[in-house]
Amino acid sequence: METAIAGKKIGRPLSFDRDAALYQAMLLFWRHGYEGTSLSELTSAMAVTPPSIYAAFGDKKRLFLEAVRLYLSGPTTSAQLIAQAETARAAAMAMLETSAIGFTGEATPAGCLLASSTISCSAAAADVQAELSGIRLEIEADLTAKIADDVAAGRLAADVDAAGLAGHVMAVIQGMSTLARDGAGRDKLLGIARVAMAGWPPAT
Amino acid sequence: METAIAGKKIGRPLSFDRDAALYQAMLLFWRHGYEGTSLSELTSAMAVTPPSIYAAFGDKKRLFLEAVRLYLSGPTTSAQLIAQAETARAAAMAMLETSAIGFTGEATPAGCLLASSTISCSAAAADVQAELSGIRLEIEADLTAKIADDVAAGRLAADVDAAGLAGHVMAVIQGMSTLARDGAGRDKLLGIARVAMAGWPPAT
DNA sequence: CTACTTTCATATTGATCGATATGAAAGACG
DNA sequence: CGTCTTTCATATCGATCAATATGAAAGTAG
Numbered sequence: 001m002e003t004a005i006a007g008k009k010i011g012r013p014l015s016f017d018r019d020a021a022l023y024q025a026m027l028l029f030w031r032h033g034y035e036g037t038s039l040s041e042l043t044s045a046m047a048v049t050p051p052s053i054y055a056a057f058g059d060k061k062r063l064f065l066e067a068v069r070l071y072l073s074g075p076t077t078s079a080q081l082i083a084q085a086e087t088a089r090a091a092a093m094a095m096l097e098t099s100a101i102g103f104t105g106e107a108t109p110a111g112c113l114l115a116s117s118t119i120s121c122s123a124a125a126a127d128v129q130a131e132l133s134g135i136r137l138e139i140e141a142d143l144t145a146k147i148a149d150d151v152a153a154g155r156l157a158a159d160v161d162a163a164g165l166a167g168h169v170m171a172v173i174q175g176m177s178t179l180a181r182d183g184a185g186r187d188k189l190l191g192i193a194r195v196a197m198a199g200w201p202p203a204t
Numbered sequence: 205m206e207t208a209i210a211g212k213k214i215g216r217p218l219s220f221d222r223d224a225a226l227y228q229a230m231l232l233f234w235r236h237g238y239e240g241t242s243l244s245e246l247t248s249a250m251a252v253t254p255p256s257i258y259a260a261f262g263d264k265k266r267l268f269l270e271a272v273r274l275y276l277s278g279p280t281t282s283a284q285l286i287a288q289a290e291t292a293r294a295a296a297m298a299m300l301e302t303s304a305i306g307f308t309g310e311a312t313p314a315g316c317l318l319a320s321s322t323i324s325c326s327a328a329a330a331d332v333q334a335e336l337s338g339i340r341l342e343i344e345a346d347l348t349a350k351i352a353d354d355v356a357a358g359r360l361a362a363d364v365d366a367a368g369l370a371g372h373v374m375a376v377i378q379g380m381s382t383l384a385r386d387g388a389g390r391d392k393l394l395g396i397a398r399v400a401m402a403g404w405p406p407a408t
Numbered sequence: 409c410t411a412c413t414t415t416c417a418t419a420t421t422g423a424t425c426g427a428t429a430t431g432a433a434a435g436a437c438g
Numbered sequence: 439c440g441t442c443t444t445t446c447a448t449a450t451c452g453a454t455c456a457a458t459a460t461g462a463a464a465g466t467a468g
Contacts, residue, residue, distance in 0.1 A: 011414025012464040033324025036239060039456055049417060050457070060456065119323045119382060120237025133386045164395035167383060171396050174382040175375025178323060182337045184371065191368035192375050199403025215444025216434040243426055253447060254427070260445095264426065 018056055021046040026067035031109040033117040034064050035125055061128055064117075068132065071113045076102070078139045087155060088147040092169045093197055095143070099173045100189035103180040115177035140170045160201050172196045222260055225250040230271035235313035237321040238268050239329055265332055268321075272336065275317045280306070282343045291359060292351040296373045297401055299347070303377045304393035307384040319381035344374045364405050376400045 024045045028037045039060060043050055057063040076098045085091035103111050114136065118129045147162040176189050228249045232241045243264060247254055261267040280302045289295035307315050318340065322333045351366040380393050 009414080010412075010466045012416070012466095013414085015416070015464090031324075032326055036324050036326040036329075038326070038454080040454085049415095051418095051459095052416065054457070055415070115382065116324045119385065120235075120240050120320045122236055122240040122242070125240075136382070136386055161395055161399065163392065164399045167388065167392060167396045168376065168399040171376045171379025171383055171400075172372065173379065175378035175380075178319065178340070178378040179371060179375055181323065182340055188367065188371055191365060192371045195365065195368045195372040195403060196375075196400075197403070199399060199401070213444080214436045214442075216446070217436095217444085219434090219446070242424080244424080253445095255429095255448095256446065258427065 014052075014056075016046070016048050016052070021048050021053075021056075022063075022067060022070055025063055026070050026113070027109065029064055029067050029117050030071070030111075030113040033119075034128055035118075035121055064128065065131065068113065068117075068135075072135070079142055082139075082142045082146050085146070087203075088143070088150045088165075089197075089200055089203070091143060091146050092165070092200065093193070095169060096172060096176075096193035096196055097190065099176055100186060100193050103177055104184075104186040104189060110183075111181040112173070112177035115174045116181065136170070136174075140166050143169060155203055156201055157204050165200070168199075169196065218256075218260075220250070220252050220256070225252050225257075225260075226267075226271060226274055229267055230274050230317070231313065233268055233271050233321050234275070234315075234317040237323075238332055239322075239325055268332065269335065272317065272321075272339075276339070283346055286343075286346045286350050289350070291407075292347070292354045292369075293401075293404055293407070295347060295350050296369070296404065297397070299373060300376060300380075300397035300400055301394065303380055304390060304397050307381055308388075308390040308393060314384040314387075316377070316381035316384075319378045320385065340374070340378075344370050347373060359407055360405055361408055369404070372403075373400065 024047075025037075025042055028041055028045050031037075032041075039050060039053070042060075042063070043053065046053065048056070053063065057066060078095050078098075081094040081098060082091045085094055099112065102108075114132060118125065118132045121129050144162050144166040147156065147160065147165055150156040151158060151160050151162060172192065176184075176192060179192070180189060228251075229241075229246055232245055232249050235241075236245075243254060243257070246264075246267070247257065250257065252260070257267065261270060282299050282302075285298040285302060286295045289298055303316065306312075318336060322329065322336045325333050348366050348370040351360065351364065351369055354360040355362060355364050355366060376396065380388075380396060383396070384393060
Protein backbone atom coordinates (compact mmCIF):
# COMPACT_ATOMS: atom_id res chain seq x y z
CA MET A 1 0.00 0.00 0.00
CA GLU A 2 2.73 2.39 1.01
CA THR A 3 4.32 3.80 -2.10
CA ALA A 4 7.96 3.86 -1.23
CA ILE A 5 9.73 7.04 -2.21
CA ALA A 6 13.08 5.33 -2.38
CA GLY A 7 14.36 1.80 -2.14
CA LYS A 8 13.56 -1.20 -4.22
CA LYS A 9 10.02 -2.35 -4.26
CA ILE A 10 8.90 -5.89 -4.24
CA GLY A 11 5.83 -7.21 -5.94
CA ARG A 12 4.50 -6.65 -9.40
CA PRO A 13 5.56 -3.23 -10.69
CA LEU A 14 3.17 -0.54 -11.82
CA SER A 15 2.24 -0.97 -15.45
CA PHE A 16 1.39 2.70 -16.05
CA ASP A 17 2.96 6.10 -15.60
CA ARG A 18 1.24 7.60 -12.60
CA ASP A 19 1.99 11.19 -13.57
CA ALA A 20 0.83 10.69 -17.14
CA ALA A 21 -2.36 9.02 -15.98
CA LEU A 22 -3.03 11.87 -13.55
CA TYR A 23 -2.51 14.37 -16.34
CA GLN A 24 -5.08 12.61 -18.49
CA ALA A 25 -7.50 12.62 -15.57
CA MET A 26 -6.89 16.33 -15.12
CA LEU A 27 -7.76 16.98 -18.77
CA LEU A 28 -11.02 15.08 -18.39
CA PHE A 29 -12.00 16.87 -15.19
CA TRP A 30 -11.05 20.14 -16.84
CA ARG A 31 -13.37 19.47 -19.74
CA HIS A 32 -16.34 17.82 -18.06
CA GLY A 33 -16.04 18.82 -14.42
CA TYR A 34 -15.94 16.68 -11.34
CA GLU A 35 -19.32 15.02 -11.46
CA GLY A 36 -19.51 15.14 -15.23
CA THR A 37 -16.53 12.84 -15.53
CA SER A 38 -17.27 9.16 -14.98
CA LEU A 39 -14.96 6.44 -13.81
CA SER A 40 -15.34 4.60 -17.09
CA GLU A 41 -14.21 7.69 -18.99
CA LEU A 42 -11.29 8.02 -16.62
CA THR A 43 -10.21 4.41 -17.01
CA SER A 44 -10.34 4.77 -20.79
CA ALA A 45 -8.37 8.00 -20.93
CA MET A 46 -5.87 6.95 -18.30
CA ALA A 47 -5.53 3.44 -19.71
CA VAL A 48 -5.76 2.11 -16.18
CA THR A 49 -8.27 -0.38 -14.81
CA PRO A 50 -10.54 0.62 -11.94
CA PRO A 51 -8.78 -1.38 -9.22
CA SER A 52 -5.47 0.23 -10.16
CA ILE A 53 -6.98 3.69 -10.03
CA TYR A 54 -8.34 3.07 -6.58
CA ALA A 55 -5.05 1.58 -5.44
CA ALA A 56 -3.04 4.49 -6.81
CA PHE A 57 -5.28 7.45 -6.03
CA GLY A 58 -7.78 6.39 -3.40
CA ASP A 59 -11.22 7.26 -4.70
CA LYS A 60 -12.69 9.65 -7.25
CA LYS A 61 -12.67 12.58 -4.89
CA ARG A 62 -9.01 12.23 -4.04
CA LEU A 63 -8.12 11.71 -7.68
CA PHE A 64 -9.93 14.93 -8.54
CA LEU A 65 -8.29 16.91 -5.78
CA GLU A 66 -4.91 15.61 -6.84
CA ALA A 67 -5.71 16.66 -10.41
CA VAL A 68 -6.57 20.12 -9.09
CA ARG A 69 -3.25 20.24 -7.28
CA LEU A 70 -1.52 19.32 -10.52
CA TYR A 71 -3.45 22.05 -12.31
CA LEU A 72 -2.31 24.57 -9.73
CA SER A 73 1.30 23.39 -9.66
CA GLY A 74 2.50 25.32 -12.68
CA PRO A 75 4.93 28.24 -12.56
CA THR A 76 2.16 30.72 -13.37
CA THR A 77 -0.09 30.12 -10.40
CA SER A 78 -1.97 33.19 -9.22
CA ALA A 79 -0.21 32.96 -5.89
CA GLN A 80 3.13 32.92 -7.67
CA LEU A 81 2.20 35.86 -9.88
CA ILE A 82 1.06 37.89 -6.91
CA ALA A 83 4.17 37.10 -4.92
CA GLN A 84 6.51 37.97 -7.75
CA ALA A 85 4.84 41.15 -8.98
CA GLU A 86 6.26 44.42 -7.83
CA THR A 87 2.91 46.17 -7.61
CA ALA A 88 -0.67 45.11 -7.22
CA ARG A 89 -1.38 46.52 -10.63
CA ALA A 90 1.29 44.34 -12.19
CA ALA A 91 -0.08 41.35 -10.28
CA ALA A 92 -3.61 41.95 -11.51
CA MET A 93 -2.49 42.40 -15.08
CA ALA A 94 -0.35 39.30 -14.95
CA MET A 95 -3.22 37.26 -13.53
CA LEU A 96 -5.60 38.48 -16.21
CA GLU A 97 -3.22 37.92 -19.10
CA THR A 98 -2.03 34.57 -17.83
CA SER A 99 -5.65 33.51 -17.48
CA ALA A 100 -6.51 34.69 -20.98
CA ILE A 101 -3.65 32.61 -22.34
CA GLY A 102 -4.20 29.60 -20.12
CA PHE A 103 -7.92 29.44 -20.85
CA THR A 104 -7.34 29.25 -24.58
CA GLY A 105 -4.52 26.75 -24.89
CA GLU A 106 -4.55 24.50 -27.90
CA ALA A 107 -3.59 21.37 -26.01
CA THR A 108 -5.97 21.86 -23.12
CA PRO A 109 -9.72 22.33 -22.70
CA ALA A 110 -11.15 25.82 -22.83
CA GLY A 111 -11.61 27.75 -19.62
CA CYS A 112 -10.31 27.17 -16.12
CA LEU A 113 -10.50 23.90 -14.25
CA LEU A 114 -10.70 25.73 -10.94
CA ALA A 115 -13.47 27.98 -12.20
CA SER A 116 -15.64 25.46 -13.96
CA SER A 117 -15.32 21.96 -12.58
CA THR A 118 -17.47 22.35 -9.47
CA ILE A 119 -19.62 25.41 -10.12
CA SER A 120 -22.80 23.43 -9.92
CA CYS A 121 -22.82 20.06 -8.25
CA SER A 122 -25.25 17.73 -6.61
CA ALA A 123 -25.60 17.93 -2.85
CA ALA A 124 -23.32 14.91 -2.58
CA ALA A 125 -20.37 16.91 -3.90
CA ALA A 126 -20.78 19.90 -1.62
CA ASP A 127 -17.52 19.14 0.16
CA VAL A 128 -15.53 19.09 -3.07
CA GLN A 129 -17.24 22.29 -4.09
CA ALA A 130 -16.28 23.92 -0.82
CA GLU A 131 -12.68 22.84 -1.25
CA LEU A 132 -12.34 24.63 -4.57
CA SER A 133 -14.25 27.62 -3.26
CA GLY A 134 -11.67 27.89 -0.52
CA ILE A 135 -8.86 27.93 -3.06
CA ARG A 136 -10.54 30.71 -5.00
CA LEU A 137 -11.11 32.76 -1.86
CA GLU A 138 -7.50 32.31 -0.89
CA ILE A 139 -6.32 33.71 -4.21
CA GLU A 140 -8.66 36.65 -3.81
CA ALA A 141 -7.41 37.27 -0.30
CA ASP A 142 -3.82 37.27 -1.58
CA LEU A 143 -4.66 39.84 -4.21
CA THR A 144 -6.57 41.99 -1.73
CA ALA A 145 -3.56 41.95 0.55
CA LYS A 146 -1.30 42.89 -2.33
CA ILE A 147 -3.48 45.91 -3.08
CA ALA A 148 -3.60 46.85 0.59
CA ASP A 149 0.19 46.75 0.62
CA ASP A 150 0.31 49.31 -2.16
CA VAL A 151 -2.16 51.48 -0.32
CA ALA A 152 -0.14 51.24 2.88
CA ALA A 153 3.03 52.06 0.97
CA GLY A 154 1.44 55.11 -0.62
CA ARG A 155 1.56 53.70 -4.14
CA LEU A 156 -2.23 53.81 -4.30
CA ALA A 157 -4.60 56.37 -2.85
CA ALA A 158 -5.89 55.73 0.63
CA ASP A 159 -9.51 55.64 -0.50
CA VAL A 160 -8.94 52.79 -2.96
CA ASP A 161 -11.44 49.94 -2.60
CA ALA A 162 -9.02 47.04 -2.25
CA ALA A 163 -11.71 44.43 -1.82
CA GLY A 164 -13.65 45.77 -4.77
CA LEU A 165 -10.62 45.86 -7.03
CA ALA A 166 -9.60 42.34 -6.10
CA GLY A 167 -13.13 41.06 -6.43
CA HIS A 168 -13.40 42.63 -9.85
CA VAL A 169 -10.24 40.95 -11.06
CA MET A 170 -11.42 37.61 -9.71
CA ALA A 171 -14.82 38.04 -11.33
CA VAL A 172 -13.28 38.88 -14.69
CA ILE A 173 -11.06 35.81 -14.50
CA GLN A 174 -13.95 33.51 -13.58
CA GLY A 175 -16.03 35.10 -16.32
CA MET A 176 -13.30 34.76 -18.92
CA SER A 177 -13.36 31.05 -18.22
CA THR A 178 -17.03 30.90 -19.16
CA LEU A 179 -16.48 33.04 -22.25
CA ALA A 180 -13.65 30.75 -23.30
CA ARG A 181 -15.96 27.78 -22.92
CA ASP A 182 -18.48 29.60 -25.05
CA GLY A 183 -15.89 29.87 -27.79
CA ALA A 184 -14.06 33.12 -27.14
CA GLY A 185 -10.50 33.12 -28.46
CA ARG A 186 -7.28 34.35 -26.94
CA ASP A 187 -7.41 37.77 -28.56
CA LYS A 188 -10.89 38.36 -27.27
CA LEU A 189 -9.90 37.44 -23.71
CA LEU A 190 -6.80 39.60 -23.89
CA GLY A 191 -9.01 42.47 -25.01
CA ILE A 192 -11.24 41.90 -22.03
CA ALA A 193 -8.21 41.89 -19.78
CA ARG A 194 -7.16 45.25 -21.22
CA VAL A 195 -10.62 46.71 -20.61
CA ALA A 196 -10.64 45.29 -17.11
CA MET A 197 -7.40 47.08 -16.27
CA ALA A 198 -8.57 50.38 -17.73
CA GLY A 199 -10.36 51.25 -14.53
CA TRP A 200 -7.42 50.55 -12.26
CA PRO A 201 -6.69 53.56 -10.06
CA PRO A 202 -3.61 55.60 -10.98
CA ALA A 203 -0.46 55.40 -8.95
CA THR A 204 -0.10 58.26 -6.55
CA MET B 205 -51.71 14.91 -24.65
CA GLU B 206 -52.57 18.25 -26.08
CA THR B 207 -52.88 20.76 -23.27
CA ALA B 208 -55.83 22.83 -24.30
CA ILE B 209 -55.30 26.55 -23.95
CA ALA B 210 -58.98 27.21 -23.63
CA GLY B 211 -62.16 25.21 -23.43
CA LYS B 212 -63.26 22.64 -20.92
CA LYS B 213 -61.12 19.60 -20.51
CA ILE B 214 -62.32 16.13 -19.94
CA GLY B 215 -60.55 13.51 -17.96
CA ARG B 216 -59.01 13.63 -14.54
CA PRO B 217 -57.83 17.17 -13.75
CA LEU B 218 -54.26 18.08 -12.88
CA SER B 219 -53.62 17.67 -9.18
CA PHE B 220 -50.78 20.18 -9.04
CA ASP B 221 -50.08 23.76 -10.03
CA ARG B 222 -47.95 23.53 -13.13
CA ASP B 223 -46.42 26.98 -12.69
CA ALA B 224 -45.62 26.40 -9.04
CA ALA B 225 -44.05 23.05 -9.82
CA LEU B 226 -41.97 24.59 -12.57
CA TYR B 227 -40.81 27.28 -10.18
CA GLN B 228 -39.65 24.67 -7.71
CA ALA B 229 -37.81 22.86 -10.48
CA MET B 230 -36.15 26.13 -11.46
CA LEU B 231 -34.92 26.65 -7.91
CA LEU B 232 -33.40 23.18 -7.87
CA PHE B 233 -31.70 23.58 -11.23
CA TRP B 234 -30.50 26.99 -10.09
CA ARG B 235 -28.87 25.51 -7.04
CA HIS B 236 -27.50 22.21 -8.32
CA GLY B 237 -27.31 22.68 -12.09
CA TYR B 238 -28.79 20.59 -14.84
CA GLU B 239 -27.01 17.30 -14.33
CA GLY B 240 -26.60 17.83 -10.61
CA THR B 241 -30.36 17.77 -10.11
CA SER B 242 -31.92 14.32 -10.12
CA LEU B 243 -35.44 13.32 -11.00
CA SER B 244 -36.05 12.08 -7.48
CA GLU B 245 -35.09 15.48 -6.10
CA LEU B 246 -37.37 17.12 -8.62
CA THR B 247 -40.32 14.91 -7.77
CA SER B 248 -39.85 15.66 -4.09
CA ALA B 249 -39.56 19.42 -4.49
CA MET B 250 -42.32 19.65 -7.06
CA ALA B 251 -44.58 17.23 -5.19
CA VAL B 252 -45.31 15.55 -8.49
CA THR B 253 -44.79 11.92 -9.36
CA PRO B 254 -42.49 10.97 -12.25
CA PRO B 255 -45.21 10.04 -14.75
CA SER B 256 -46.91 13.37 -14.19
CA ILE B 257 -43.68 15.25 -14.73
CA TYR B 258 -43.08 13.48 -17.99
CA ALA B 259 -46.66 14.04 -19.07
CA ALA B 260 -46.55 17.73 -18.22
CA PHE B 261 -43.04 18.68 -19.29
CA GLY B 262 -41.75 16.01 -21.64
CA ASP B 263 -38.41 14.90 -20.29
CA LYS B 264 -35.70 16.28 -18.03
CA LYS B 265 -34.10 18.31 -20.79
CA ARG B 266 -37.32 20.06 -21.77
CA LEU B 267 -38.19 20.66 -18.12
CA PHE B 268 -34.81 22.30 -17.63
CA LEU B 269 -35.10 24.46 -20.73
CA GLU B 270 -38.56 25.54 -19.63
CA ALA B 271 -37.13 26.42 -16.23
CA VAL B 272 -34.48 28.49 -17.97
CA ARG B 273 -37.20 30.28 -19.93
CA LEU B 274 -38.99 31.01 -16.66
CA TYR B 275 -35.75 32.31 -15.19
CA LEU B 276 -35.32 34.63 -18.16
CA SER B 277 -38.93 35.78 -18.21
CA GLY B 278 -38.65 38.46 -15.56
CA PRO B 279 -38.93 42.19 -16.20
CA THR B 280 -35.21 42.67 -15.63
CA THR B 281 -33.87 40.46 -18.38
CA SER B 282 -30.61 41.63 -19.90
CA ALA B 283 -32.34 42.00 -23.24
CA GLN B 284 -34.99 44.19 -21.62
CA LEU B 285 -32.42 46.30 -19.81
CA ILE B 286 -30.45 46.83 -23.00
CA ALA B 287 -33.52 47.74 -24.99
CA GLN B 288 -34.79 50.19 -22.41
CA ALA B 289 -31.51 51.93 -21.58
CA GLU B 290 -30.81 55.23 -23.25
CA THR B 291 -27.09 54.64 -23.57
CA ALA B 292 -24.82 51.63 -23.64
CA ARG B 293 -23.27 52.84 -20.43
CA ALA B 294 -26.62 52.86 -18.71
CA ALA B 295 -27.36 49.42 -20.09
CA ALA B 296 -24.08 48.00 -18.81
CA MET B 297 -24.57 49.53 -15.39
CA ALA B 298 -28.11 48.27 -15.18
CA MET B 299 -27.03 44.78 -16.16
CA LEU B 300 -24.27 44.74 -13.58
CA GLU B 301 -26.39 46.11 -10.75
CA THR B 302 -29.37 43.93 -11.58
CA SER B 303 -27.06 40.91 -11.61
CA ALA B 304 -25.52 41.86 -8.28
CA ILE B 305 -28.98 42.05 -6.76
CA GLY B 306 -30.39 39.01 -8.51
CA PHE B 307 -27.44 36.82 -7.59
CA THR B 308 -27.85 37.54 -3.89
CA GLY B 309 -31.58 37.22 -3.37
CA GLU B 310 -32.74 35.83 -0.08
CA ALA B 311 -35.43 33.62 -1.55
CA THR B 312 -33.32 32.22 -4.36
CA PRO B 313 -30.04 30.34 -4.66
CA ALA B 314 -26.82 32.32 -4.98
CA GLY B 315 -25.49 33.15 -8.40
CA CYS B 316 -27.03 32.93 -11.82
CA LEU B 317 -28.86 29.94 -13.21
CA LEU B 318 -27.79 30.82 -16.73
CA ALA B 319 -24.17 31.19 -15.68
CA SER B 320 -23.80 28.15 -13.49
CA SER B 321 -26.16 25.34 -14.37
CA THR B 322 -24.33 23.96 -17.39
CA ILE B 323 -20.78 25.24 -17.11
CA SER B 324 -19.36 21.74 -16.85
CA CYS B 325 -21.39 18.82 -18.04
CA SER B 326 -20.86 15.31 -19.23
CA ALA B 327 -20.62 14.74 -22.95
CA ALA B 328 -24.25 13.62 -22.91
CA ALA B 329 -25.41 17.12 -22.03
CA ALA B 330 -23.43 18.95 -24.68
CA ASP B 331 -26.60 20.02 -26.47
CA VAL B 332 -28.10 21.58 -23.38
CA GLN B 333 -24.79 23.28 -22.72
CA ALA B 334 -24.78 24.69 -26.24
CA GLU B 335 -28.32 25.98 -25.82
CA LEU B 336 -27.39 28.09 -22.82
CA SER B 337 -24.17 29.17 -24.44
CA GLY B 338 -26.22 30.51 -27.30
CA ILE B 339 -28.36 32.54 -24.93
CA ARG B 340 -25.28 34.05 -23.32
CA LEU B 341 -23.79 34.91 -26.69
CA GLU B 342 -27.03 36.52 -27.76
CA ILE B 343 -27.01 38.80 -24.72
CA GLU B 344 -23.42 39.73 -25.42
CA ALA B 345 -24.24 40.47 -29.05
CA ASP B 346 -27.10 42.73 -27.96
CA LEU B 347 -24.79 44.67 -25.68
CA THR B 348 -22.12 44.92 -28.34
CA ALA B 349 -24.69 46.32 -30.74
CA LYS B 350 -25.84 48.81 -28.13
CA ILE B 351 -22.27 50.04 -27.72
CA ALA B 352 -21.79 50.21 -31.46
CA ASP B 353 -24.94 52.32 -31.65
CA ASP B 354 -23.41 54.84 -29.27
CA VAL B 355 -20.22 54.89 -31.30
CA ALA B 356 -22.16 55.41 -34.50
CA ALA B 357 -24.16 58.21 -32.89
CA GLY B 358 -21.02 59.92 -31.65
CA ARG B 359 -21.78 59.36 -27.99
CA LEU B 360 -18.64 57.27 -27.68
CA ALA B 361 -15.28 57.73 -29.38
CA ALA B 362 -14.78 55.95 -32.66
CA ASP B 363 -11.84 53.93 -31.36
CA VAL B 364 -13.85 52.36 -28.56
CA ASP B 365 -13.50 48.57 -28.39
CA ALA B 366 -17.17 47.61 -28.44
CA ALA B 367 -16.52 43.87 -28.36
CA GLY B 368 -14.02 44.24 -25.56
CA LEU B 369 -16.33 46.41 -23.47
CA ALA B 370 -19.25 44.06 -23.94
CA GLY B 371 -17.11 41.00 -23.26
CA HIS B 372 -15.81 42.60 -20.09
CA VAL B 373 -19.31 43.27 -18.80
CA MET B 374 -20.35 39.73 -19.61
CA ALA B 375 -17.27 38.32 -17.92
CA VAL B 376 -17.87 40.36 -14.78
CA ILE B 377 -21.47 39.17 -14.64
CA GLN B 378 -20.50 35.53 -15.08
CA GLY B 379 -17.77 35.97 -12.51
CA MET B 380 -20.06 37.67 -10.01
CA SER B 381 -22.19 34.56 -10.18
CA THR B 382 -19.28 32.42 -9.05
CA LEU B 383 -18.33 34.89 -6.33
CA ALA B 384 -21.91 34.87 -5.08
CA ARG B 385 -21.79 31.09 -4.93
CA ASP B 386 -18.59 31.37 -2.96
CA GLY B 387 -20.41 33.49 -0.41
CA ALA B 388 -20.02 37.07 -1.60
CA GLY B 389 -22.85 39.33 -0.46
CA ARG B 390 -24.82 41.97 -2.30
CA ASP B 391 -22.65 44.88 -1.18
CA LYS B 392 -19.55 43.12 -2.38
CA LEU B 393 -21.05 42.46 -5.81
CA LEU B 394 -22.28 46.03 -6.09
CA GLY B 395 -18.77 47.20 -5.28
CA ILE B 396 -17.43 45.01 -8.04
CA ALA B 397 -20.00 46.47 -10.42
CA ARG B 398 -18.83 49.95 -9.51
CA VAL B 399 -15.20 49.02 -10.16
CA ALA B 400 -16.17 47.38 -13.42
CA MET B 401 -17.81 50.58 -14.64
CA ALA B 402 -14.86 52.74 -13.62
CA GLY B 403 -13.06 51.93 -16.84
CA TRP B 404 -15.95 52.77 -19.10
CA PRO B 405 -14.88 55.29 -21.76
CA PRO B 406 -16.15 58.85 -21.27
CA ALA B 407 -18.93 60.26 -23.38
CA THR B 408 -17.67 62.41 -26.18
C1' DC C 409 13.51 -23.26 -8.48
C1' DT C 410 9.84 -21.83 -4.37
C1' DA C 411 7.96 -18.34 -1.34
C1' DC C 412 6.29 -13.78 -0.99
C1' DT C 413 4.42 -9.27 -2.21
C1' DT C 414 2.11 -6.21 -5.09
C1' DT C 415 -0.51 -5.17 -9.18
C1' DC C 416 -3.56 -6.38 -12.91
C1' DA C 417 -7.71 -8.15 -15.49
C1' DT C 418 -12.32 -9.80 -15.24
C1' DA C 419 -16.59 -9.74 -13.49
C1' DT C 420 -19.70 -7.89 -10.45
C1' DT C 421 -21.55 -5.35 -6.38
C1' DG C 422 -25.56 -2.33 -4.50
C1' DA C 423 -27.22 2.17 -5.50
C1' DT C 424 -29.04 5.49 -8.35
C1' DC C 425 -29.81 7.39 -12.83
C1' DG C 426 -33.67 8.91 -16.29
C1' DA C 427 -37.72 7.15 -18.00
C1' DT C 428 -42.18 3.84 -18.19
C1' DA C 429 -45.72 -0.05 -17.92
C1' DT C 430 -49.56 -0.96 -15.60
C1' DG C 431 -53.92 -0.35 -13.71
C1' DA C 432 -56.68 2.39 -10.39
C1' DA C 433 -58.75 7.08 -9.54
C1' DA C 434 -61.14 11.37 -10.83
C1' DG C 435 -63.59 14.20 -13.36
C1' DA C 436 -66.71 15.43 -17.86
C1' DC C 437 -70.13 13.56 -20.91
C1' DG C 438 -74.32 10.82 -22.50
C1' DC D 439 -76.10 5.69 -13.65
C1' DG D 440 -72.27 4.01 -17.21
C1' DT D 441 -68.77 5.44 -20.58
C1' DC D 442 -64.95 7.96 -21.90
C1' DT D 443 -60.72 10.50 -21.28
C1' DT D 444 -56.99 11.97 -18.71
C1' DT D 445 -54.11 11.82 -14.68
C1' DC D 446 -52.24 9.60 -10.65
C1' DA D 447 -49.79 6.11 -7.70
C1' DT D 448 -47.00 2.08 -7.51
C1' DA D 449 -43.60 -0.54 -9.02
C1' DT D 450 -40.10 -1.17 -12.00
C1' DC D 451 -37.37 -0.95 -16.33
C1' DG D 452 -32.39 -1.24 -18.45
C1' DA D 453 -28.37 1.58 -18.09
C1' DT D 454 -24.88 3.56 -15.66
C1' DC D 455 -22.88 5.19 -11.45
C1' DA D 456 -18.72 4.66 -8.06
C1' DA D 457 -16.41 1.13 -5.93
C1' DT D 458 -14.70 -4.12 -5.09
C1' DA D 459 -14.11 -9.32 -4.68
C1' DT D 460 -11.63 -12.59 -6.68
C1' DG D 461 -7.85 -14.91 -8.44
C1' DA D 462 -4.18 -14.84 -12.01
C1' DA D 463 0.14 -12.38 -13.40
C1' DA D 464 4.63 -10.24 -12.61
C1' DG D 465 8.15 -9.04 -10.29
C1' DT D 466 11.90 -9.52 -5.89
C1' DA D 467 14.14 -12.35 -2.38
C1' DG D 468 15.87 -16.50 -0.61
